[in-house]
Amino acid sequence: MTDRPEALPERQVPSVAELERMFMDGAWPGAAFGAARPAALGVRIPGERGYPGADPGDHARRLLRRATNHDRPGAEVVELLAGARGYDIERLPELYPRPDGRRWCALYEHAFLMADDTEICLYELEHDRTPDRRLVCEVYPDEITAGLAARRWEAF
Template sequence: MTDQHEAAAATVAETFTVLDIEVPAPRGYPGQDSSRHARRLLGRAENADRPGEDILRLLLGARGYGIERLPEPRSAVPGERRRWCSVYEHAFLLADDSELCLYELEHDLTPDRRLVCEVYRDEVAAGRAARRHAHALAAAG
């Protein structure tokens, strides 16, 4: 799961205005020790379809990373406010100056309410997984 130090760094990107046009601020990669962060993120992922060794190899050479909690509210089980899920974007600045993003889904949409971490290659897949877990839990309940 995203630890307290990482969560403090998870912010929503700000914008600035140029000629009356809102432009997103350049992304920062303040995280140090990207290879450690990548290992921890992928190591705690419980989903079978999590990114594999090929992605980890790419991330081991990353020069920085940033974490952003995505602002879109994720629906949990209808009528159960105690359950929740959240998606974090982990953006890594690779050695060739390209960016690779992974999406961490944290949720307690399990029968025992255990906090679970899943990691996906794209935001859409993370959102689909959140809905799938919520529907399965609602059907079982």
């Protein structure tokens, strides 16, 4: 929840199951830390980001087509992102580094600049936690859900 342990309250950090339950029940655990609840589909006002990607609708279609998770965003999101003016991809910091230094997953933020100058983000979790250790990607509508998925795969 934070990369600053001193910012955590003096109580035990919630388990993955507790976080999922709180999120699904509408309670947002980040509120205790002063964090705003994430907007649906990662909608936010863009900052100082460029959107160099051309044909954002095609990029969204390809991204969601290769996603292996059953709960990935659907056709309505592809339709929505077809109206975007550009996109940008950024690799986010390591989620769960291993003690041996080997990486097992990566998280990418796919930011789409919409016609009304808002930004919609999708989060791609790329990992090799498959029986044959092949690289797969999963796509989630927000960073928190992607992080929870990574925690589930961590023990695989």
